[in-house]
Amino acid sequence: MKALQFDRSGSPDVIVLRDVPKPEPGPGQIRIAVRACGLNPADWALVDGLLADQLPSLPRGLGLEIAGTVDALGEGVTGIEIGDPVFGPATFDGPTAGAAEFALMAAWARIPEGVTAEQAAALPVAAETAWRALDDLGVQPGELLLVHGAGTTVGEAAVRFALHRGIRVIATAGPTRAAALEEIGAQVTGYGDGMAERVAALAGGRVDRALDTAPTGGRIDRADQPSPAGGSLPTLIELTGDPDRVLTVSDFAAAAELGARITTEIRYDQLGEFARLAGEGVLAVSVARTYTLDQIREAAKLSQSRRPGGKLLLVL
Numbered sequence: 001m002k003a004l005q006f007d008r009s010g011s012p013d014v015i016v017l018r019d020v021p022k023p024e025p026g027p028g029q030i031r032i033a034v035r036a037c038g039l040n041p042a043d044w045a046l047v048d049g050l051l052a053d054q055l056p057s058l059p060r061g062l063g064l065e066i067a068g069t070v071d072a073l074g075e076g077v078t079g080i081e082i083g084d085p086v087f088g089p090a091t092f093d094g095p096t097a098g099a100a101e102f103a104l105m106a107a108w109a110r111i112p113e114g115v116t117a118e119q120a121a122a123l124p125v126a127a128e129t130a131w132r133a134l135d136d137l138g139v140q141p142g143e144l145l146l147v148h149g150a151g152t153t154v155g156e157a158a159v160r161f162a163l164h165r166g167i168r169v170i171a172t173a174g175p176t177r178a179a180a181l182e183e184i185g186a187q188v189t190g191y192g193d194g195m196a197e198r199v200a201a202l203a204g205g206r207v208d209r210a211l212d213t214a215p216t217g218g219r220i221d222r223a224d225q226p227s228p229a230g231g232s233l234p235t236l237i238e239l240t241g242d243p244d245r246v247l248t249v250s251d252f253a254a255a256a257e258l259g260a261r262i263t264t265e266i267r268y269d270q271l272g273e274f275a276r277l278a279g280e281g282v283l284a285v286s287v288a289r290t291y292t293l294d295q296i297r298e299a300a301k302l303s304q305s306r307r308p309g310g311k312l313l314l315v316l
Contacts, residue, residue, distance in 0.1 A: 002100065030072065061092060065124035145208065210240050247260065287311050
């Protein structure tokens with residue numbers, strides 16, 4: 001089968017397309033014929049060496065979220081059949097991952113009626129991160145939540161989930177996604193100078209909680225790396241009046257310095273709920289562009305630009 005791999009840490013230039021053996025599903029796993037694979041900032045961080053000391057030796061694969069049809073069942077798997085359409089996280093601790101003709105999954109949900117494989121592949125990472133962030137932040141129905149960076153895939157998912165939970169949302173976003181966010185029910189304002197004043201005017205008082213989903217230069221920050229307490233976290237803390245009411249999904253170093261919250265424990269126990277909400281039209285992640293496996297460098301360049309305009313997908 002065709003699969004993307006990397007033999008050493010570095011930039012996306014180290015990623016190569018190869019012919020490799022199909023992976024075999026272990027106990028509790030399934031193998032799928034991949035239709036689409038989502039690309040994320042975390043992919044480039046992993047290629048650059050993130051978690052290198054916790055993962056098996058190289059070569060390793062690329063791609064954390066996938067959708068396709070079930071091709072093989074591992075020992076003990078029930079409730080799913082060959083040919084069923086599914087989506088979810090790909091295993092990425094082997095020589096191949098999601099960006100391949102066939103991939104392994106240890107957690108999955110059926111793709112609901114009316115949702116394409118491409119749309120489903122865009123969901124897992126953004127939905128999981130946004131759902132977990134709202135839970136860990138402790139935002140309650142009736143409260144006012146500021147989602148900073150709502151034009152990102154995680155930010156839009158957080159806005160959608162929050163509104164569905166009965167939470168009032170103010171979102172900061174650029175002009176590309178502003179209209180779409182307003183259409184689903186958020187109050188939207190832009191970034192840049194005067195943001196705090198504009199948010200305060202929309203809020204009509206203090207913001208209850210703030211969620212930072214803005215990118216951090218295309219990399220995943222680590223709390224043990226020195227970083228000035230810059231970025232947007234000081235403004236978000238000012239708007240809420242308490243660093244404990246602010247959570248970031250990316251700027252971990254500044255959060256450690258300022259006392260804001262972070263969330264890192266990935267969990268996919270809500271995949272079935274994500275499928276249900278996607279089927280009902282509550283959850284959707286905008287797909288900006290699709291690429292083939294041999295276009296990975298072009299896809300990586302746009303992804304790392306911090307302006308992809310939505311989810312980027314590899315399609316097979």
